Amino acid sequence: MSIVVLGTVALDSVQTPFGRRKELLGGSAAHFSMAARFFTTVNLVAIVGKDFPAKHIAFLRSKGLNLTSLIIDKGKTFRWEGEYSGDLNTALTLNTELGVLSVFKPSVSEEQRKIKNIFLANVDPDIQGHLLAKMRGPELVGLDSMNYWIHHKRKELIRLLKRIDIYVANDQEARVLSGESNLIKAAKVLRGYGAGMVLIKKGEHGVLFYSDRFIFSLPAYPVEEVIDPTGAGDTFAGGFMGYLAKAGRINSMNLKKALGFGTVAASFNVEDFGLNRTSKLKPQDLQRRMVKFKECFHFNI
Numbered sequence: 299m300s301i302v303v304l305g306t307v308a309l310d311s312v313q314t315p316f317g318r319r320k321e322l323l324g325g326s327a328a329h330f331s332m333a334a335r336f337f338t339t340v341n342l343v344a345i346v347g348k349d350f351p352a353k354h355i356a357f358l359r360s361k362g363l364n365l366t367s368l369i370i371d372k373g374k375t376f377r378w379e380g381e382y383s384g385d386l387n388t389a390l391t392l393n394t395e396l397g398v399l400s401v402f403k404p405s406v407s408e409e410q411r412k413i414k415n416i417f418l419a420n421v422d423p424d425i426q427g428h429l430l431a432k433m434r435g436p437e438l439v440g441l442d443s444m445n446y447w448i449h450h451k452r453k454e455l456i457r458l459l460k461r462i463d464i465y466v467a468n469d470q471e472a473r474v475l476s477g478e479s480n481l482i483k484a485a486k487v488l489r490g491y492g493a494g495m496v497l498i499k500k501g502e503h504g505v506l507f508y509s510d511r512f513i514f515s516l517p518a519y520p521v522e523e524v525i526d527p528t529g530a531g532d533t534f535a536g537g538f539m540g541y542l543a544k545a546g547r548i549n550s551m552n553l554k555k556a557l558g559f560g561t562v563a564a565s566f567n568v569e570d571f572g573l574n575r576t577s578k579l580k581p582q583d584l585q586r587r588m589v590k591f592k593e594c595f596h597f598n599i
Contacts, residue, residue: 300339305419322572326419329529333536333563460492519565537563
């Protein structure tokens, strides 16, 4: 079972207490894909500008990603610049240049329209809805968003939640969109908007999964040194959705395993800048860390 991911492929400039990096390959779709590729074929849907380095396209292709629906358009590639300090839980956005993302209308091939697993990573809800309308009978649709869209396109986002299966948000986003400070209450409100399953990322405090049938909470994998958390949430979503696409069935055990693999994938992501760590991983690296994860907390997933 393959998966379609819609999102951004970007050039990120990041500063953390461990250094500064300029114009790294990043973006929600790129980080998602680095984790999902271990479980399923990933079809990446995004847009970049003519200034996007050819070496990055070659790199993404070398990781086995299907780039048929990666558009290269006139104009500049989406750029994001951010800085982390303190506990590194939150980035201060210094600059954002939408570039060609401002005119993005995603397009997929006839074959890709038949793919049943879809993840709508963080972009404008109108763009997410545009792609979803092109798909034929999707069976598992996940969606991520961010505070910017919650504030500026709340109605469009809530309308879209009625058409998806899994809503992924961090704890701050969940509280803002639901109006509830308690995360269980927030999850119930978000479930009421339409998404059958709600997944709330809590950073270093792990993840909460909520549905009418199951409620799970997993801790984060203990990482000794966090270098750069950029893309950790997207990496988590890639591991989670990738495993579910491979499993082909939603049940309690598969959901727990998916949460575990998402957690483990994200723990690798934060150990270096950009995609440096996740791009070098092999499937056995994920498996070994999953074993350690289960041993640390004495649970069976």
